[in-house]
Every structure is written in structure tokens, then in C-alpha cells.
Amino acid sequence: MAIISEKSEKQKAGQYKLPLEVFLFTFSILALVQLKLTYHPIILLERFISGGGWFEITVIAFYGAFVAYKMQIPLNVPKWRRITWTIFSFVFFSQLIIGLLGVDKFLMTGKLHLPIPMMILAGPLYRGHLSMMTILFLSTIVLTGSAWCSQLCYFGAFDNIASIRKTERGVFKNKKAIKTTLILVVIAGTLLLRWFNVPILIATLIAVGFGLIGIVVIICYSRKKRKMVHCILYCPIGTVVNMLKPVNPFRLDIDNSCNLCMKCTSFCKYDALNIQDVRNKKPNFSCTLCGDCLAACRDNSIKYRYFNLKPEKARNLYLILTISLHAVFLALARI
Numbered sequence: 001m002a003i004i005s006e007k008s009e010k011q012k013a014g015q016y017k018l019p020l021e022v023f024l025f026t027f028s029i030l031a032l033v034q035l036k037l038t039y040h041p042i043i044l045l046e047r048f049i050s051g052g053g054w055f056e057i058t059v060i061a062f063y064g065a066f067v068a069y070k071m072q073i074p075l076n077v078p079k080w081r082r083i084t085w086t087i088f089s090f091v092f093f094s095q096l097i098i099g100l101l102g103v104d105k106f107l108m109t110g111k112l113h114l115p116i117p118m119m120i121l122a123g124p125l126y127r128g129h130l131s132m133m134t135i136l137f138l139s140t141i142v143l144t145g146s147a148w149c150s151q152l153c154y155f156g157a158f159d160n161i162a163s164i165r166k167t168e169r170g171v172f173k174n175k176k177a178i179k180t181t182l183i184l185v186v187i188a189g190t191l192l193l194r195w196f197n198v199p200i201l202i203a204t205l206i207a208v209g210f211g212l213i214g215i216v217v218i219i220c221y222s223r224k225k226r227k228m229v230h231c232i233l234y235c236p237i238g239t240v241v242n243m244l245k246p247v248n249p250f251r252l253d254i255d256n257s258c259n260l261c262m263k264c265t266s267f268c269k270y271d272a273l274n275i276q277d278v279r280n281k282k283p284n285f286s287c288t289l290c291g292d293c294l295a296a297c298r299d300n301s302i303k304y305r306y307f308n309l310k311p312e313k314a315r316n317l318y319l320i321l322t323i324s325l326h327a328v329f330l331a332l333a334r335i
């Protein structure tokens, strides 16, 4: 009896450790922003009420802790990743709309940018210098690998909702070729616009057209295929993430306890875990480390890796970083 109660105490302690770490990490980052940027506050409530920023930071840190509490159980990840990613996108675009309607306190600088992920790549190529958004994006790759495309991007949440049901099995043929062609077209097209001094209005209209085609892809193909076709094939930033993510040490693999039941393949919306990938014991290059597939595996064969850390610790570290970044983005990300 004493052993049982001791064990459950330990389990309880473990249950709250992750939320506490996310709370502290989120609070620290936002507190730093609040203390450093006093001239032009970025925390929204501080712009309306002096000192209100601290209240908002505390609420958001508690939100991060709550998400960590839910997502520490692998079975909960698909549902809570969907809910929290959708909340982030809703907040991001609501602030943009309110800002456009004239309440410019809801905008970051008052200088508008197109909220299309492709602009993270095309913007700096057209202007000839890095933007804040691009630096932020690259930092997420260094910290978390590919979490940008599973919980941090304002646009990908729509593709995630569109492919809401369990996905179809099957591989997208020529995935690498399609992605490479599209990103080369975007890079070459943007450089041509720059070299021929095409006016910014026309360049912007072309970017809007690219974004609208992306929405058509989400509505027509992601829903039908039940996979995130926009993010897997169309979005050049998804391709940049796929290419650069190896700079980060987080990995996912399948251990020898896998019995090849293939249940996990229908949980992967990124087309990263098809039959051949399971046989190869690791997802293919389009994996975003989202963690949905862990919910499908009854044998607990799918594991996060981070250098020599035990898989549970590697997963916890991944959750601390991604959930804290998600919460920080919720407070800071606006146009």
C-alpha cells in the first residue's frame, strides 16, 4: 500500500513538472520582452493599461502550462495540437482584421505585410535584406527543428483543420520533385521581379495570387486527400523547413518493438509515415515531429530522440520548447 501511494505521488509530481517548466520558460521570455521594450510595448494589454502586460503574461504562461498538462499524454496530442494551433491562427488573423479596421494598436508596427508564409522567403529576396519575420522563423528551426509547420505557423492551421479526419494511406509520388520545382520557381520568379524592378504593387498582387491558390489547394485537395497537401507539396516554406530541420538534433524513430501493424500511417497528415517508412524505422523527410503518430501506436514504438537523452526526456524537452514558443507567439505574433 505504502509502495502504491509512493508511486502515485511520484507520478503526480511528474504530471506537474512539465507544465511548471513551460510556465516558467514562457513567463521568462515574455517578461524579458516586457522589461526591454518599454518604449513601444509589444505585449498587447500594456498598450491599453499600464502594467496590464504583466497580467497578460501571467495568463499566457498559465495557458502554456495547461496545454503542456494536456499534451504530455501522447493520446491527447492530435486533439490539443489542433485546438491550440487553431486558437493561435484565430488570434493572429483577428488582430490583423481589427488593425485593418483602424485600431492600429493591434498591429505590431502599423506597417503591413502579407500574411502568406511564402513571403518569409520571397520578401527578403525581393527587398535584398532579411526581415524580422525571417529571423524569427529561422530561430524556430534552430530551437525546435520543424515545429514551425506543426504548431507555430499562422497559415498551416487551416490545412490542419481541412484534413481533420484520419488520413488516407498512400504516398504522394514525386513529392521531392514537386517541392523542389515549386521552391525554385518562387526563388527565380522573385529574383526576376527584383532585377526587372517590377513595382511593389504588382509583386504584391502576384504574392496574393500565390496565397489564393494555396487556399484553393487547402479547400479542394487537403479535404479530399485528408492530408495537408498545401503544407506537404505547395508551400515553399514547408520545403525550407524540410531542408533546414537537420540543423536541430530532435529526431523521431521507430524501435524494434514495432509489429508493423501500420496504425500510425493513418495518423500522419504530413505523408511522412508510409509503409516503407515504417519498415525503414523512421519517418521520411516531410515529418514535422508533430507527435500525432505516437497516439496511434499501442506498443509505444515511436520515440523522440535528442542526442543521448532517454526518449521520454527527449519528448518532454521537445514539448517544453514547442509549447512555450507557441504560447510566446500567441502573445507576440502580429503584423
Ligand code: SF4
Residues within 6 Å of the ligand: 117, 148, 149, 150, 153, 154, 155, 156, 157, 159, 230, 231, 232, 235, 236, 237, 238, 239, 241
Ligand atoms: S508548410 Fe507553409 S503553410 Fe504549412 S505550416 Fe509550414 S510554413 Fe505554414
Ligand code: SF4
Residues within 6 Å of the ligand: 252, 267, 268, 269, 270, 271, 272, 273, 283, 286, 287, 288, 289, 290, 291, 292, 293, 294
Ligand atoms: S511521422 Fe509522426 S511526428 Fe512525423 S509528421 Fe507524421 S505524425 Fe507527425
